[in-house]
Amino acid sequence: MTAMAQxxxxxxxxxxxxxxALLEGSLPxxxxxxxxxxxxxxxxxxxxxxxxxxxxxxxxxxVRSRPGAGVYVTDQLRTGIASPxxxxxxxxxxxxxxxxxxxxVLEGATAYFAAMRADDEDVERIGALMDQLEQAxxxxxxxAEAAADxxxxxxxxxxxxxxxxxxxxxxxxxxxxxxxxxxxxxxRRQDEKVSAQLLEQHRVVCDAIRARRPEEARTAMQxxxxxxxxQVDGNGKE
Amino acid sequence: MTAMAQxxxxxxxxxxxxxxALLEGSLPxxxxxxxxxxxxxxxxxxxxxxxxxxxxxxxxxxVRSRPGAGVYVTDQLRTGIASPxxxxxxxxxxxxxxxxxxxxVLEGATAYFAAMRADDEDVERIGALMDQLEQAxxxxxxxAEAAADxxxxxxxxxxxxxxxxxxxxxxxxxxxxxxxxxxxxxxRRQDEKVSAQLLEQHRVVCDAIRARRPEEARTAMQxxxxxxxxQVDGNGKE
DNA sequence: GGCACAAATTGGTAGGACCAGTCGGTGTAC
DNA sequence: GTACACCGACTGGTCCTACCAATTTGTGCC
Numbered sequence: 001m002t003a004m005a006q007x008x009x010x011x012x013x014x015x016x017x018x019x020x021a022l023l024e025g026s027l028p029x030x031x032x033x034x035x036x037x038x039x040x041x042x043x044x045x046x047x048x049x050x051x052x053x054x055x056x057x058x059x060x061x062x063v064r065s066r067p068g069a070g071v072y073v074t075d076q077l078r079t080g081i082a083s084p085x086x087x088x089x090x091x092x093x094x095x096x097x098x099x100x101x102x103x104x105v106l107e108g109a110t111a112y113f114a115a116m117r118a119d120d121e122d123v124e125r126i127g128a129l130m131d132q133l134e135q136a137x138x139x140x141x142x143x144a145e146a147a148a149d150x151x152x153x154x155x156x157x158x159x160x161x162x163x164x165x166x167x168x169x170x171x172x173x174x175x176x177x178x179x180x181x182x183x184x185x186x187x188r189r190q191d192e193k194v195s196a197q198l199l200e201q202h203r204v205v206c207d208a209i210r211a212r213r214p215e216e217a218r219t220a221m222q223x224x225x226x227x228x229x230x231q232v233d234g235n236g237k238e
Numbered sequence: 239m240t241a242m243a244q245x246x247x248x249x250x251x252x253x254x255x256x257x258x259a260l261l262e263g264s265l266p267x268x269x270x271x272x273x274x275x276x277x278x279x280x281x282x283x284x285x286x287x288x289x290x291x292x293x294x295x296x297x298x299x300x301v302r303s304r305p306g307a308g309v310y311v312t313d314q315l316r317t318g319i320a321s322p323x324x325x326x327x328x329x330x331x332x333x334x335x336x337x338x339x340x341x342x343v344l345e346g347a348t349a350y351f352a353a354m355r356a357d358d359e360d361v362e363r364i365g366a367l368m369d370q371l372e373q374a375x376x377x378x379x380x381x382a383e384a385a386a387d388x389x390x391x392x393x394x395x396x397x398x399x400x401x402x403x404x405x406x407x408x409x410x411x412x413x414x415x416x417x418x419x420x421x422x423x424x425x426r427r428q429d430e431k432v433s434a435q436l437l438e439q440h441r442v443v444c445d446a447i448r449a450r451r452p453e454e455a456r457t458a459m460q461x462x463x464x465x466x467x468x469q470v471d472g473n474g475k476e
Numbered sequence: 477g478g479c480a481c482a483a484a485t486t487g488g489t490a491g492g493a494c495c496a497g498t499c500g501g502t503g504t505a506c
Numbered sequence: 507g508t509a510c511a512c513c514g515a516c517t518g519g520t521c522c523t524a525c526c527a528a529t530t531t532g533t534g535c536c
Contacts, residue, residue: 008305008488009305009487009488009489010488010489011293011488011489035516035517035518036517036518037516037517037518040491045489045490046489046490046491047490047491048286048488048489048490048491049488049489049490051290051518051519052289052290052293052488052489054518055249055290055293055294055297056293056294056296056297057297058294059293059294059295059297059298060297060298065517065518065519066497066498066517066518067246067247067496067497067498067517067518067519068496068497068498068499068516068517068518068519069497069498069499069517069518070498070516070517070518071517071518084298084299084300084314084315085315087298088257088261088315091254091257092254092257092258092261095261095401098400098401098402098403099402101351101400101402102347102400102402102403102406105343105344105347106343109340109343113339162336162339162340163333163336164333164336164337164339164340164410165336165340168340168406172402246519247518247519247520248519248520249519249520273485273486273487274486274487275485275486283520283521284520284521284522285521285522286519286520286521286522287519287520287521289487289488290519290520292487303486303487303488304486304487304528304529305486305487305488305527305528305529306485306486306487306488306527306528306529306530307485307486307487307528307529307530308485308486308487308529308530309486309487
């Protein structure tokens with residue numbers, strides 16, 4: 001008669017118990033879980049069931065198991081673990097190429113329509129962000145530079161006056177950002193030349209938009225993405 | 239360093255294989271996975287290992303298992319992208335123009351990459367669907383024609399060999415079709431000439447893909463979308 | 477044709493076993 | 507006393523077999 005209708009199975013139940021222990025702090029980050037055999041006896045289930053529950057937690061990044069050593073609680077604060085895509089991008093490098101390829105098309109078209117339909121307000125906003133980007137570049141403030149970069153692309157998407165491009169841009173970029181954060185990579189680190197080139201590319205794109213030259217804007221944006229792609233490809237493992 | 243503790247075990251490996259199948263579309267949303275026993279034999283691992291891999295996928299919401307029935311693929315990947323969209327489109331018909339515009343870009347690029355990367359299997363599938371479409375046309379079976387049309391576009395997306403195009407296509411186009419159906423499809427019905435033209439357009443696109451001419455495929459597809467757009471715009475209904 | 481029953485299939489769970497690492501303790505050599 | 511090598515207990519990873527409960531599907535009766 002307990003209100004808790006344990007969904008379907010013992011695996012769920014064990015998982016919830018473990019989650020509860022994690023949340024309550026009885027299993028603080030870094031600590032080791034009791035061995036699977038102990039847990040199995042403790043919860044009065046088979047080790048198989050315990051293992052499957054642990055696998056589910058591991059899939060969400062809550063714990064990490066080291067063969068021969070034990071299962072350890074990870075730092076919960078760290079993993080954002082958002083959409084199913086995040087993990088997939090991390091696991092399948094090939095998918096990253098797919099995304100970049102798609103992004104080339106998407107952002108190219110976005111720039112195209114931005115150049116075609118940007119109103120005065122859009123142009124002003126884009127101009128301001130370009131100034132901001134240049135300023136950050138001069139200050140060698142990487143964080144500010146990245147932020148301005150993101151905002152600039154968003155402003156361009158906004159200027160396209162097509163909600164599909166705007167929102168899709170947001171999700172795709174978010175996806176990539178997730179991946180970059182996960183992998184800790186990031187290309188533009190300290191490389192001044194790269195940074196300068198990126199700035200120049202942005203300038204070309206924005207100029208084309210301001211001059212209302214769609215084709216030019218698209219080409220420039222695609223070149224920009226190509227450059228990004230080459231940089232990302234370059235510093236990767238393997 | 240970035241060695242990325244890869245494949246510590248068979249569970250990881252099986253999970254990646256399944257993920258790959260999900261991304262590539264060989265396991266489309268709604269479909270049922272082979273039984274665990276079959277998968278175990280297929281990957282040459284124990285059923286236990288397969289189960290743990292499935293549990294990890296289930297933890298991320300990519301699949302859902304129903305006792306006695308089987309394991310089914312969810313549409314998390316698609317809704318993950320187009321999440322905010324279903325409602326918006328339903329509420330704001332104005333977005334339809336945005337979607338069509340986006341679709342022109344998306345499907346154009348999809349056809350482009352399909353022409354570039356279609357393998358023999360893809361070509362064969364596309365050819366079969368073209369035949370199917372012609373047959374439906376001859377029979378004047380509107381329902382079959384629409385179904386074959388949808389399948390054909392999906393096959394092209396599959397042939398692009400890019401997960402992003404595949405899944406985006408499925409979600410966006412599906413959404414759009416739903417909307418069109420809602421609005422009283424119109425267009426191709428009763429008008430024999432329209433139907434004939436659409437068939438011809440599809441033929442041009444498919445021929446370009448089969449002949450491996452990307453640019454031509456893109457142009458043809460965009461012309462096709464333009465035509466669809468003009469027809470939809472034309473026949474009023476708000 | 478429709479419906480009830482039986483058989484095959486499927487995921488869920490159990491409990492056993494073995495392997496390859498890791499960890500801890502012990503004993504020996506220095 | 508310390509440092510090192512070694513060995514055994516422990517742990518997760520994998521495999522196996524078996525059984526259960528639910529579903530699906532096939533069958534035959536009505």
